[in-house]
Amino acid sequence: MTHPRSEDPADTPWRRRLHTIVFEADTPAGRAFDMALLALIVLSLLVVSLETIPSLSEPTRLWLRVLEWVLTVIFTAEYVLRLMVVRRALVYAGSFYGVVDLLAILPTWVSLVFPGAQALLAIRVLRLLRIFRVFKLARYLSEARLIGDALRASSRKIAVFMFTVSTIVVVVGALMYLIEGPSNGFTSIPVSMYWAVVTLTTVGYGDISPKTGLGQAVASLVMILGYGIIAVPTGIVTAEFANAGRKLEDHHINTQVCAHCGADDHRSDSHFCRHCGTALH
Amino acid sequence: MTHPRSEDPADTPWRRRLHTIVFEADTPAGRAFDMALLALIVLSLLVVSLETIPSLSEPTRLWLRVLEWVLTVIFTAEYVLRLMVVRRALVYAGSFYGVVDLLAILPTWVSLVFPGAQALLAIRVLRLLRIFRVFKLARYLSEARLIGDALRASSRKIAVFMFTVSTIVVVVGALMYLIEGPSNGFTSIPVSMYWAVVTLTTVGYGDISPKTGLGQAVASLVMILGYGIIAVPTGIVTAEFANAGRKLEDHHINTQVCAHCGADDHRSDSHFCRHCGTALH
């Protein structure tokens, strides 16, 4: 059995070794790399969030800014390393993790030009998805897949349900605008529809609330309606879960990433990449 | 096999052709007609909602008003066309879509006399139900039917539940009126019942909230009760869904509409209207 692609001349030993460390978590070195990376990601999230607190002292703020730049430089170096190590750089750059890795460093660089862009750094949280790979939480991934399957199977029912809810929101919004009017906080139909969503979902901020007797009566009906229809998506998803639970076969997935195309989620008994056919070690 | 009704002398070729374009979405022309119509409906909904925003500049407002009249004239022309094309105009006028089509244009005309009537234009959203026909989303309709069936099957249980909730609302409303009194915002028993609904459904605006110790204790019990009984409708509907899911046969429905009586939801293997027996093409 020959695996022509692994004979690629660019596939030098040090590159394969770096690939194992940077992209996988099955070796001690690879795991240490990913653990350090995760710690830095959590640290960077903390820095980004804390930086927005207005009551910070000026020195604290400076320290946080310095930390953020240090972390961004590290993440940029890591991104460049990944591009160099993987055999098909463009495939990685276009993959989910590749895009996330780029988005995680872009805002700080952009903030040199547009100051507000830093808040977007919160998307770094998506990088935490790597945690699943590190802790070999492959089982969790199959659970996530189970939830996803259940939601997908009931997506058509949910679409019909969402359409019904949207219709109720528009009709109730227009009705309450007529009943309460701008003087009671229902300043326009869009605002009135926002109130309808706040009420139907039982969030109930109270920033806008009916003042007239008729408005309160209609609002009561809307609330009871909302209370009743909360049962519908629950019923749909529960029935689907009961089905999915029966069908689930325990997928055994490991943390290897193909050195050729960057595909992951390989089953433990796979010998070749399920995507491009390259041999897995 | 003879289909006497399709020999109707009024059933001229151009009328049949117009019927196919206006009422159905199985031909390219019919689909184009419906897509354009849908775009206009969405546009009109946007116009109606935006018009109520108070901070609009006078020129913007004028533009929106003009747009609304243009759209209303188009929808009126479409309604008249439908009445002429269908063989039994009265059956169409009395059908669900017929009533909706009329209600969608009426408010603008009425607003010439009563200015406030425009807000009712929001019922135009119901016209969006045509979207199901256009995208051949016949499957979605059978999902809607499944949800409807589950709700209908559990309607008696839901009625008993609603009656129980109503009783709790009246009793708690009267009780809190006695405990808190008008000085704490519970100005009358109807207002107190409105508070009870807001609390039981876990909406909780906070426009009225108990101030006395006893009132807060009773409110806590009501909340826990509301928290508990939210489980009842969910349980009812879920059990029904699990049943309905098992019974569901996949209905195959197409987008044809009977040229004689306007009935739709025909199964793909139907050759005659399930309502009046006219042959379908």
Next chain:
Amino acid sequence: MTHPRSEDPADTPWRRRLHTIVFEADTPAGRAFDMALLALIVLSLLVVSLETIPSLSEPTRLWLRVLEWVLTVIFTAEYVLRLMVVRRALVYAGSFYGVVDLLAILPTWVSLVFPGAQALLAIRVLRLLRIFRVFKLARYLSEARLIGDALRASSRKIAVFMFTVSTIVVVVGALMYLIEGPSNGFTSIPVSMYWAVVTLTTVGYGDISPKTGLGQAVASLVMILGYGIIAVPTGIVTAEFANAGRKLEDHHINTQVCAHCGADDHRSDSHFCRHCGTALH
């Protein structure tokens, strides 16, 4: 076949006839009597609620007061009639409907001495339970029984759940009192526990809300906890419903009431009272 009890000397024909009219709804006269009674009950509920609205004009208020007294006199007459017509007055007086009928008239009479007692008239709503008898909604009663059975079967699980929730409320209440303190609205542990209930049940009035960073962090955890445990009672009741639904035998119950002891809910195929053995007509 002899029915010794129906030979009771006090069981004169006019009394039996009145019993059929007053207590049952199977004859035209009995149904007319109950329909009129229901209309009066709904009217009296409306009167009692409207009377508490502060913005009423003095003449309206007087009219409502007069109406209330007229209705109370009618209900009192009806109560006395029932006591005379039924063979065992004390058994009726002690039954559920007997107690409700008495409670429905007592507050107005008591209000001659204590003015505030009128608000208690709202318990008249319980009299509406007669509606089930009038409309022969015997099926609904078996649905109510199904819901009751499901709740009873899961009562032990619900008790454990309630105990857990109470413990969380006390612990979180004490904790937030320590964190936020009286200056942020958490004036005492009982008030803090009230806040915990408002938060855990996702009602969220907003009359008390955490102001400090630590308080908001703890509150966030409590909310997510509350969001998670809302699933527990739902799961319990749903599982029970699924079971109960399978077991349900369709009970066929009619609206007769025993002339001897006042027991109701007789099955259609019963010839004797299930409680005292008196023959049913």
Next chain:
Amino acid sequence: MTHPRSEDPADTPWRRRLHTIVFEADTPAGRAFDMALLALIVLSLLVVSLETIPSLSEPTRLWLRVLEWVLTVIFTAEYVLRLMVVRRALVYAGSFYGVVDLLAILPTWVSLVFPGAQALLAIRVLRLLRIFRVFKLARYLSEARLIGDALRASSRKIAVFMFTVSTIVVVVGALMYLIEGPSNGFTSIPVSMYWAVVTLTTVGYGDISPKTGLGQAVASLVMILGYGIIAVPTGIVTAEFANAGRKLEDHHINTQVCAHCGADDHRSDSHFCRHCGTALH
């Protein structure tokens, strides 16, 4: 059959008798002891909570303080008694009930040094768990175990769900901070994340709410999302309950506690401690 451990020289008759009274509830004396203890625990909880109400008169406050110290001395005596009576004091001290018993008395003693510590007395509520032993509510314990099993079985799915919710909270928090900004109450990303939790869980205090049109639109989407994902944990737990309900074997558990190691939850047909092998009476 010999039980060497019960020949322990330290196991004198009075000690065995005291053990039966203090630790078990199967004899009249043991039950009386536990009932008195429970009454004192409830009393102490009431005292601790009431003490924090600011509007108390000085004499009432003094009375409550005295009562608290009396109760603490009693509970301390009880704790020492338990330590002396049980054969392995350290095993008891390290067990769940042992730790709770200690935590219940510690805060009052600590409050001699740090005044605020008293509020922690609310953890005395955990001592109420003894109620299950007293009322022989062994069945309830098996129900609690059922709920626990169902939650444990779905813990991986719940972890994935929680991770998804956390990600949404961070992303939405950062987004709303950018849209609304500090001038509309979204003073920092952590505060914005607190708002996201309040909204996603449908609590909705209203202390922070979107003011701009774009903010209200995004908030509406978040609410509908929250409304939808409330279905997921419910579905997970319900499906698990349906499974667990089928598997449940009715455990028959009595209230004996091992005199040697303090283990409880022994099945009725056990003759030896399931933990250390000591014979049970």
